[in-house]
Amino acid sequence: MTERFSAREAIALAGDDFRELPVPMREFTPDGPLSWQGYDDARRRALTRTGEDESVVCGTAVIGSTRAVLIAFEFGFLGGSLGARTGDRVEAAYTHARAHRLPVVSLVATGGSRMQEGMLALTQLQRVARQSALAREAGLPQIAVLRDPTTGGGWATLGAGADVTLALPGAQVGFAGSRVRPSDADPAAYTAEAQMAAGAVDAVVREEELRETLALWLTLLTAPAAEAEGEVGGEVESEAASGGEVEPVSPPAALGAPGLPATGWDAVRHARSPERPRAAAYLDAYFSRRAAIGGDRCGGSDDGMLCGFGSGPAGRTVAYAAQCGTATRPAGYRTAARLIRLAGRLGFPVLTLVDTPGAANDAQAERQGAGSAIADLFAAVATARTPVTTLVIGEGGSGGALALAAPGNTWATPDSYFSVIAPELAAAILKRPASEVRDTADQLRIRPQDLVELGVIRGIVEHAGR
Secondary structure, X not given: OOOOOOXXXXXXXXXXXXXXXXXXXXXXXXXXOOOOOOHHHHHHHHHHHHOOOOOEEEEEEEEOOEEEEEEEEOOOOHHHOEOHXXXXXXXXXXXXXXXXXXXXXXXXXXXXXXXXXXXXXXXXXXXXXXXXXXXXXXXOOEEEEEEEEEEHHHHHHHHOOOOEEEEOOOOEEEOOOOOOOOOOXXXXXXXXXXXXXXXXXOEEOOHHHXXXXXXXXXXXXXXXXXXXXXXXXXXXXXXXXXXXXXXXXXXXXXXXXXXXXXXXXXXXXXXXXXXXXXXXXXXXXXXXXXXXXXXXXXXXXXXXXXXXXXXXXHHOEEEEEEEOOOOEOHHHHHHHHHHHHHHHHHOOOEEEEEEEOOEOOOHHHHHOOHHHHHHHHHHHHHOOXXXXXXXXXXXXXXXXXXXXXXXXXEEEOOOOEEEOOOHHHHHHHOOXXXXXXXXXXXXXXXXXXXXXXXXXXXXXXXXXXX
């Protein structure tokens, strides 16, 4: 179990210059809307114990160099439960955020909805969800920090519904609170670490690193997008960007060997070489700093798909989704689709790096919905609201690679290939002997220069330093 901070301690941990927002006033009949005997006394005891008159404290604070709206839960006040007055304050905080174009950071610690207010308390979740949706429509970033505990509706709205979800180590996180779970439930499943493994939390962050982490995220997610007359010289834009709002990014320079492959099989060998630079090397070279999201929000994660936001050329924020040379799992495709849609809402261009022998094709991948996950990524790229630029840096294996590629704006490095199917599999399907695999690779025309001639890619990026 992580340390339980008060709301104001959590605020001080996250930022400076906190300015509390005016508190909406709602009058209740004695003992609340249900006339729950002892409710007023419980509230008075909570006030005496915590110094707060409700379960949330809302205001603005400076985190790094960014002012943000903070919604901090006070677990000591009736277990941080949500009631009608809680909903009033959360709604007022979101209204202030939209009026002043501020990001929202929720410091969540709650046991769920307040029983003493019955269904009136439960329906506050709909109210909070609507405010979150309005912020999303307005293009305002939302970040949640999960403290101990984060359960019930607070987890299912402000926590899991945020654009980026961080958690403190050891925090209890789950829809079911500790007193309502099955008696034989594994407590390890209801932790921040377990939720991260299940793709529901982007990162577990230590208390001493929280402020710096939040500052980085807020800097990246609130940076203005480059205008159409910005630093990139390419003449082709996605349809989503034809209005001139966001300019596509330039693909990174090639990091591997500069020479083009002589044969199709040479292209395959170069792309499969263990010495060839992988996605992490390209991301490190392209971005001065970056922050990762992780997980598909559907129960899975894939270490072979790196997704996040970084500070790219001229300091502009760019979203990235990069394959790491492994067979991509369904969770990887869903995470990339999540990334592209989030970038679209916030107005950032996207860079994708293609490097996979293909989609994972084992039985588990099928049970996890490989087909629907790939279809969802195809749709996300096809309907992207901001430009997508793709660089093939290694293997481009069939539809599992193509799903991440931008139509009309895909480039390749000299040590890559892109193929309808791997040469070995093509030979097997055609019932050719293994001795004909190399000739088959030539017939498929998978070299970077072949792909340019065929019009499949825009060009071959130059080697770094040339």
